[in-house]
Structures are given as structure tokens and as C-alpha cells.
Amino acid sequence: MRARINGKAGGRPGGMSRGGASIQDVAREAKVSIATVSRVVNQPTLVTEETASRVREAIKKLGYVPNAYAQGLSGRGGKVLGIVLPDIFGEFYSELLRGADGEARRLGYHLLVSSDAHDHGHPTRNENLAFGLIDGLALMMTEPNVELWRETLDAALPTVVLDAEVNEPGVDSVSVDNTEGTREATEHLLSTTAPDRCFFVGGPKENFDTKARAEVFCATLAAAGRPCTEPQVSCGEYSVDWGRAWGRERQRGAGLKGCAVLAANDEIALGVMQAAQEAGVRVPEDLKIVGFDDTRLATLVRPSLSTVRVPLQEVGAAAVRLLVERVTDSEKPATRMKVGTKLVVRESSRA
Amino acid sequence: MRARINGKAGGRPGGMSRGGASIQDVAREAKVSIATVSRVVNQPTLVTEETASRVREAIKKLGYVPNAYAQGLSGRGGKVLGIVLPDIFGEFYSELLRGADGEARRLGYHLLVSSDAHDHGHPTRNENLAFGLIDGLALMMTEPNVELWRETLDAALPTVVLDAEVNEPGVDSVSVDNTEGTREATEHLLSTTAPDRCFFVGGPKENFDTKARAEVFCATLAAAGRPCTEPQVSCGEYSVDWGRAWGRERQRGAGLKGCAVLAANDEIALGVMQAAQEAGVRVPEDLKIVGFDDTRLATLVRPSLSTVRVPLQEVGAAAVRLLVERVTDSEKPATRMKVGTKLVVRESSRA
DNA sequence: GCGCAGCATGAAAGCGTTTTCAGGAGTTAT
């Protein structure tokens, strides 16, 4: 229960905010009606310059800032967008967020961030979402199970889904077109390594991107005349640990030497690299590795990591842009946006 | 301008939200007054079980979710906290945010995230802050210049400052106690390296933490009988690039071999390590390196990085906790909280 | 000089809650 300050708030002239001057105070100070104050703020052309300047002065003097709740309530929307991510930890989400934040800032919106990590996809999420507070929602699903988010998607709230294509009417989406980048990467590996020594180490089996990337990987191998066998594609999770585990396992078996690995993200790639280093297998001389995402990680490790660039900041920014468009124009038809991917060759896969 | 839906919203029975069922609709459906509905939601004990269950049913049927704006406006606060960081990019902020997010979630609050990166400490920030929307503000200042934030600090808004001690009445702070960790780290380096070959590579010169760490570093050297000379402490920025630049410079000069470096964060340490590797200087055989923060980076690189652990997630969580306490009890005296630091020895500094 | 258009302003409704106050129905004590 917040303390309520009745009537005029005393104290410093400038700088009050909450519990500070209201539109009423400004109106009184400038000797006009609250309607006029509101107009000065929102539709300045409707007010005489003389009146307006008097009002502006009063606003300044009292340090008036419109109360966002009241604005929201009276139908203007509070300029807040929600963004829900599986987690907000690590370079991947970090970059996504940064893109979204920048764009939101540019468009005059605020970002309400929420990560799923603490109550993994549990339906209680919906309650947590501050529905009614946010004007739009950018949603990145952990699991491909759209039904988990049924309620959310059905809500009459502008929504854009990140990094997954959904077939919901009226729901925008921004996803990654893995085709080009994956193909490039695979061909790049094939240029130095025999098809049957190429491996794809994926994230979660049901993950949209992992699935897409695995598919293109196999297709490219097939196009090279050597359809990939089952053991050449493995799935796990998007983590260094999984990559390392896969690498050790392989090393114990047929060995990593002479192989090439395309990982479904940079973390996995890094894990594989660590396993190789542990075993004394040199990268890139004995083992080629290509990651995915081109997070900062790729340039931080040695040897630097070849990777497929995904413009994550753009994805975040695009999501926000789409959302704002939809918020301001609810008639806008649903947009399915795709951003391209491209191979970036660094040290870990050099011939 | 959002479309306004007048009167009852048609459409699907469940799942509406914005423009969806209001407390009025629920009241009508359950044949009670809105006051009763509100009570069922907020103070269930005041309502007969029979009435309450009827109301709950109506709520469920209509998919009613309280409108946060209205709640905010009517004095209950919208359960939103703002958090402003210099940037939201990289492992450091990532971890801080994760801690804050988790705690906020636990306490039933939402997090409005905003990074300073796009308009570096510019006063327009204040307008951007959704004042009036947030119940409290966690603020991490880029620069030590408190005056830049004067307006913000003066605002009658519960505020907690992160990672810096401020002397503002009524403003809480959560900062890092660098003493213990820095001392441990310095002594650790001194155990293998001569005092005059130990270096501190800092972040920005005015940064609170860099200053504190440099000081302890020097004091520890002095305690070991060999006060540090000027060139042993350098400042730059918190980046890999700066660390690498420092390393190259030193290598060009007296050489890195046989030295020990304490960096002000893990990124700088990593940069130094890269410079060493470039020059064929082995870590830790020829050069000991200790970082700061213990971000995930430290365990991802090879050799793994010895570092001083700063419980960043705890810092984030504590900030939120303090903020919520202050929001709910505005009389609470200002708290200055400090979290400790501790050396974690990994490979990069082994004897 | 009169009527009418056009413009600047004010009054008031409405947004969806919470909360205070008052009243009505039972219950218990006298």
C-alpha cells in the first residue's frame, strides 16, 4: 500500500514525480482547465501560443510528469511492451534484448522483461504477464508446444512470436531463415572434410532452429552425394556442457581427429572445442568446428570460432517494430518476417 | 490511439484480456457488486465462501484479469520496478539482470528494463523512465557523476543505487565490497611473483570499483614491503579490447613473461590472455592472470580464468528486495548493503 | 448590422480499480 499524498505535494519545486504535481495542479497554476493542459501536452496545435507558453511554464515550475497509469487507463496506452524469453542469461538473449531495447527506446516504448527460466513454461506465466499493462507482447517460446501458450496467443493482445513460425491468425512472427547459412557452413566443412566425417551437434530435439538446421545439413550432405547417416546428427541442449559431452563421447569412440562439426549454437561449438583441446586434438588442424549465432563468444575464444551469423539484434529490433506497428494499427495484417543467416569463417575451421 | 471496445467484448469465452472482461462484467455475471469482486481477489477472508466461489467462477468464465493501469491509478501501485543499466549487453549485466528478474518474479513484481547505452547518461533519460509507471527504481550509474542523476534521485520515488555508494538521504544502495577479494587475489599473485612484476589493469579511471580495487591492490603490495609504482596500475575500460591492448603494449615493452596481472574484470583479463597467447607467452607458466567478477566467461575460456567472485545475481536480487521493502514501507531507513568478494583459483594463475 | 463559420477553451463523462462508509441481516447478551 503506497502512501497517498493528498492534495498538493509540498517539497522541492522541481523534481517531484510520483505523488507530485498532477494535471490539476498545473491547470490551477496556469489558470486554465485541465483539458487545456492535456492539449498542450498532446495536441499543441489546438492551443494559442500564449496560453500554451503559460502552461508550459507551469509544467516546468511544478515538474509535472503525466501519470502513466492514468494515461493508460484513459485509453492512450502506456507505451509498454512485454518481452518474454526462455531465459535472459547469456550472450544470445543478451544480444536479442539489446536489439529490442534500442528499438523500443527509439520508438518511445518501454520494455517489460520477463524470463521464463524460473517457472519453465508453466501456465502461471499468464498471470505474471501484467496483462492489461502491456500494449503488446514479444514472446519467445521455450518449447514448440504452442498449446502451452494458447491462452496468451488468444488474448486480444498484439503479439509477435520470436524465433519460431506459428500459424496463429493475427500473430506476427520474426524467425530465422537457417537455410542459406547452414548450407554455406556445411559446404564449407565439406570442402576440407569427407561427408561421412561431418557431424551436426544440435540443441533440443524439438527446437525449431535445431530441426531446420539439421535438415539443411543433411540435405546438403545428400546433395554432395553422400546422404547422412543417423549417428551424424545428435541432439542435446544449447549448452557448453552438452557440446563438451558430445566431444568426449566421440573422442572415446571413433575419435575427433579428421572430423568436422557444425554445432547448432556457439556454446555447443565451444564445448566441442574444449573436448578436443582436452584430448590434444588440434583445432582447426585436426578438427574443424563451426558454430551458430555469431555471439560475442565466437570472437572471444581461441582459436576464434567460425560461425553462422544470425542478426540477433535485428531480430529483437524487428520484433519491437512489428509490435509497435500492430499496436498503432490493429488492422495491419499479420507479418511473417524472416532474417537471413550467413557464414562467417574464422580460425576454427580454416583449412 | 488504441481501438476502444465499447461495452461487453464479444468473442471467445476465455482468454480475452485487453479490451476484455472488466470487473463490472464479472460483477454482473456473479450478481454481486464490483466491490465484492475486488474483495474476492484481494481480501478473500472478507467474503462468504459461497459468494466468493460464485465470483471465482465468473472470473474464470470471463477470463477476467485486473487491469493494471486501474490498479496503479487507484493507489495500489502497478507492481512494476524499473531498472536502468549502463548497458544490457554481456555476461556481467546479464547475470545482474537474471538475479533481479528472479527476485522480482518471486515477489510478484515486474521489471521494466532500460539501458543507458543508447543515450549515454543524457538527461533525457528521465523522461524515458516511465516515471509514474514504476513503483521503484534500481539505478546503475555509468559515471560517478551523481549530479547527472540529481533529478532522478530527488524524485519522490523509491530508489536503490547499484554498485556504487551514494550519500543521498533515502536512497538505498547495494555495492560490492572489493577489499577481501582483491586482497586475496593480490596475495595469491604475490605468492608466485615478485611485487614489482605485478600489475593491475583497471576499467574506467573514475569507476567506483576500479578505484577501490586499485587501492586495495596497492595497499596489499605495500603491506608486502614493496609499495607499487605508478606504471603498475593502469586504467582503460571494461573491455576485452582494452585488456588486449594493454597486454600488447606491455609485451612490446618489458615483456609479459614472468609477470602477474590482476584485471578489474574478466573481459580485461581475457584480453590480456589473448595478447599473451598471440605473443607465445604461456598462461599460467609464464604469466599469471586473475580476473574479476567470475562471469561465465571465466569458465568458458582455456586456460580457465582465476577470478574474484562477485555475486552478481545476488546484487541484482538484493536490489530488488530492498526496493520492494521500501515500496511497501516508505518509512524504512536507507540501507547501504555490501556484498563480499572472494578469490576463485582456476588455471590461469596456477603456480 | 446580423448571421454564421471557425477557433480557443471549459465542463464533464468515462476508463477500471480500491477503499471507505453505511446499511441490513443475523446473533448474542441483557
Add this chain to the structure above:
DNA sequence: ATAACTCCTGAAAACGCTTTCATGCTGCGC
């Protein structure tokens, strides 16, 4: 049986803003 309570519920005010509608004023054309 009545007074005094207790419990539950409803009516209504308040929160601060946007927006519609009405009104008074100015100036123009006839």
C-alpha cells in the same frame, strides 16, 4: 423483546488523464 454487535455486502468517491461536446468569442461576408 430490544439493544448492541458482528459479518457481509453495496454505493460511491477517488485516482489522473483523454476526449467529446458545448459554449463563448472573434471576424468575415452579405
